[in-house]
Structures are given as structure tokens and as C-alpha cells.
Amino acid sequence: MTGxxxxxIATLLKERSGLIITPDKxxxxxxxxxxxxxxxxxxxxAALIEVLRQPGSDALKxxxxxxxxxxxxxxxxxxxxxxxxxxxxxxxxxxxRATRALRIWSAACSTGQEPYSIAMTLKDHFPxxxxxxxxxxxxxxxxxxxxxxxxxxxxxxEVQRGLPIQMLVRHFDNVDDQWRIKxxxxxxxxFRPINLLGDLASLxxxxxxxxxxxxxxxxxxxxxxxxxxxxxxxxxxxVLMLGGAESVIGLCDAFSGVPGLRGVYGHAAHxxxxxxxxxxxxxxxxx
Amino acid sequence: MTSPLLCLVVDxxxxxxxxxxxxxxxxxxxxxxxxxxLAAVKFCRTNVPDFVLLDWNMPExxxxxxxxxxxxxxxxxxxxxxxxxTESGMPKICEALEAGADEYIMKPYDRNVLLDKLELLGLxxxx
Numbered sequence: 001m002t003g004x005x006x007x008x009i010a011t012l013l014k015e016r017s018g019l020i021i022t023p024d025k026x027x028x029x030x031x032x033x034x035x036x037x038x039x040x041x042x043x044x045x046a047a048l049i050e051v052l053r054q055p056g057s058d059a060l061k062x063x064x065x066x067x068x069x070x071x072x073x074x075x076x077x078x079x080x081x082x083x084x085x086x087x088x089x090x091x092x093x094x095x096x097r098a099t100r101a102l103r104i105w106s107a108a109c110s111t112g113q114e115p116y117s118i119a120m121t122l123k124d125h126f127p128x129x130x131x132x133x134x135x136x137x138x139x140x141x142x143x144x145x146x147x148x149x150x151x152x153x154x155x156x157x158e159v160q161r162g163l164p165i166q167m168l169v170r171h172f173d174n175v176d177d178q179w180r181i182k183x184x185x186x187x188x189x190x191f192r193p194i195n196l197l198g199d200l201a202s203l204x205x206x207x208x209x210x211x212x213x214x215x216x217x218x219x220x221x222x223x224x225x226x227x228x229x230x231x232x233x234x235x236x237x238x239v240l241m242l243g244g245a246e247s248v249i250g251l252c253d254a255f256s257g258v259p260g261l262r263g264v265y266g267h268a269a270h271x272x273x274x275x276x277x278x279x280x281x282x283x284x285x286x287x
Numbered sequence: 288m289t290s291p292l293l294c295l296v297v298d299x300x301x302x303x304x305x306x307x308x309x310x311x312x313x314x315x316x317x318x319x320x321x322x323x324x325l326a327a328v329k330f331c332r333t334n335v336p337d338f339v340l341l342d343w344n345m346p347e348x349x350x351x352x353x354x355x356x357x358x359x360x361x362x363x364x365x366x367x368x369x370x371x372x373t374e375s376g377m378p379k380i381c382e383a384l385e386a387g388a389d390e391y392i393m394k395p396y397d398r399n400v401l402l403d404k405l406e407l408l409g410l411x412x413x414x
Contacts (some may be wrong), residue, residue, distance in 0.1 A: 025318050074403070156375055160400045164407050165380060165391040174377040 018222040059186035066142040073110045074161035099131040107211040112149025117186040139194035152181035212243035227252030240265040291317045292337040297327040299345040324353025343372035358387040
């Protein structure tokens with residue numbers, strides 16, 4: 001791939017999605033765009049880029065952005081954040097929310113495993129929420145993955161990644177050789193195409209925002225911009241949950257880490273010095 | 288230094304046993320092999336594995352019969368049993384869980400699936 005070809009794709013990705021791709025990650029272009037090259041019957045990635053240079057290639061541009069921004073996921077990915085949700089974050093919110101309403105945002109939901117993992121956690125561990133108004137909003141930049149997410153249908157291989165077999169039995173129906181999440185879990189989830197660099201105000205305000213393994217793909221100013229936009233979408237005592245390799249440090253002073261809870265952040269002005277009192281939980285439960 | 292956990296791989300295909308053993312050994316487990324359920328039950332009379340990777344369809348004694356036999360032996364500590372089979376329908380999964388399976392892998396599978404399942408059972412440390 002020539003330097004000019006790489007720059008063309010890198011610029012397209014940066015402008016449309018904020019995604020930063022550096023020359024050392026050039027191999028990702030080959031692996032992620034290979035299927036598009038084959039689908040269009042082209043001979044090579046270079047031929048695809050030639051098509052991209054022609055006027056009227058907007059559909060191809062969208063396809064490239066989707067292919068490059070879709071990332072591997074699994075049910076209960078990294079497991080730790082879901083333990084934190086179950087043991088600390090949700091019990092704390094249940095105690096604080098007299099309105100008996102909870103809004104949760106899965107901010108880059110890909111093919112839906114994260115929002116469905118949240119829905120399964122609520123269903124299995126918090127029967128008290130049966131009488132609450134629960135809304136899970138799941139967004140992604142890619143319309144293609146959202147369509148898959150909305151279908152709630154997964155291959156045998158996909159349901160074996162991170163999902164305990166007892167949960168598969170409880171929450172899925174076996175349809176031919178596919179697995180479909182039960183309607184009662186899909187009901188509480190709204191899927192919407194959202195570019196994190198766009199206007200987020202229409203989403204409303206959330207008690208919990210999960211934005212995991214997303215920031216790592218953006219440059220510093222873009223990370224800061226997204227963090228500030230998300231800060232405006234979180235209730236004063238709500239929380240932001242980031243991926244294991246991500247942090248707000250040096251990016252956004254609106255957030256502070258919640259002491260004792262790895263990867264969990266709250267509005268800086270709202271976090272009291274004692275985490276247990278903030279969470280309304282005994283310290284022993286916050287592990 | 289603690290000794291590695293022992294996994295008994297039960298499958299009538301030598302190739303499938305080999306692949307599973309390679310994956311398990313690369314994850315730091317000790318392994319033993321049995322070519323059918325009867326051989327697995329015999330093995331467990333003298334050794335208690337930490338977990339069993341158990342195929343369903345085998346000659347001599349199939350996996351579900353073997354699972355029931357292992358649970359009836361009241362081994363201490365009871366080994367974790369992961370069914371590992373081409374049987375992928377909901378009725379078979381429920382039957383295995385009722386018989387005492389702890390996890391269930393539908394073939395074909397890869398190292399990531401195996402790793403995820405072992406993490407769920409606490410047999411390998413979570414990342």
C-alpha cells in the first residue's frame with residue numbers, strides 16, 4: 001500500500017468516526033477490508049482504494065468505516081465490570097433512586113453482547129427491579145452491527161464466548177443452528193445509530209454509561225471531546241464505566257475515579273471521599 | 288509450588304483428544320486421557336481429576352452415562368465436568384445440566400472458547 005493510499009483511508013476514518021489509525025496498524029486495513037475487496041470482486045486493496053477515489057463512492061466510504069470500527073466482543077466481556085455492576089453500582093443506585101427508574105447506556109454496543117449481558121444481570125440478580133422502569137439504550141456508529149444486535153441472534157460459536165451455559169438455557173431460544181435472546185430481555189433495550197462525535201443530547205440522561213474499549217481508538221483531543229459530551233449525559237450521581245486499558249486521567253476533569261472501584265468514574269464534584277457511603281454499601285461489599 | 292490441576296480428556300477420537308490435550312497443556316494443566324466413558328470411570332476409581340472434558344457419543348459407555356456414574360461415585364472433591372460434544376440442541380444441554388454437568392462446549396470449538404469456559408469455572412485466573 002502506498003503512503004498516499006494509507007493517508008486517504010486514515011483521513012476518511014478520522015473525519016467520519018474519529019478513529020485514528022497509525023501506519024504500524026496498517027495490517028488492520030488488509031484484514032478488515034479484505035472481505036469488502038472480495039465482495040466487490042476486486043483484485044486487491046489497491047483496486048478498492050482506486051474505487052474510493054472516484055466520485056459517488058459514499059456507500060463504500062460507509063462500508064469501510066463500519067468494517068474498521070467493528071470490534072471483537074463477547075458476552076460479559078472482561079467479566080470484572082459486570083461483577084462491579086452487580087455488587088456495587090446497581091445496588092447503590094437501587095437505594096438512591098426513589099423514582100424507581102434506571103437508564104443505562106451501552107455506548108459502543110457492537111453486535112449487542114454488552115447490552116444483553118446487562119439485561120441478563122438485571123434479570124438474574126435484581127428481581128426487585130421487576131417493578132421499575134428500566135431502559136437500556138444501546139448505540140453504535142455502525143448500522144450493520146446494530147441490525148445484528150437488534151436481532152439478538154447469535155451463532156453457536158458466539159454464545160460460547162463468555163456466557164455461562166445456565167444463562168444460555170435461561171435466556172435464549174435455540175432456533176435451527178442459531179441462538180436467539182428471549183423477547184422479555186430485548187424489550188427493555190433500544191438500539192440507535194449514534195456517532196459519539198455527533199450530538200448526544202437527544203439520548204437524554206443516564207444513571208450508568210458503559211463506554212468500554214472505545215477511547216483507545218481515538219486521539220487525545222477526540223477522547224477529551226467525547227468524555228465531555230458523555231459527562232453531560234450522566235446524572236449527577238451516575239457513573240461512567242471504561243475499559244481496562246482506559247482512563248479519564250489527563251483527558252477530562254469532569255470525572256474522578258470512584259475509590260475502590262476499578263474503571264468506574266463519577267462526576268468529580270459529586271464524589272465524596274468515602275466510597276462506601278456514596279454507594280450506600282458496607283466496605284466489604286465493594287471488592 | 289502447587290502441582291498443576293489435572294484434566295481427564297474423554298473422547299473416542301484420538302485426534303480430538305490430542306488437540307484438547309495440547310490446548311490444556313499450553314494453559315498449564317496436567318492431562319490424562321480416556322477413550323470412552325467406561326475407561327473414564329475406571330480412571331476415576333484411583334485418581335480424582337480436577338475436571339473432566341467429556342464427549343457425549345462414544346462406544347462402551349457414552350458421556351451422559353459416564354457423567355451420571357461419576358456423580359454417583361461421590362468423588363471428593365467432586366470434579367468439574369465440561370461436556371464437549373457435537374450435540375448442540377437445548378434438550379441435550381438441559382439433560383447434561385440435570386445430570387450434573389458444570390459447563391457445556393458445543394463442537395467445533397477453539398482455544399478461546401475453552402479458555403472462557405475454564406475461566407467461568409474458576410479453573411484459570413481471569414484476565
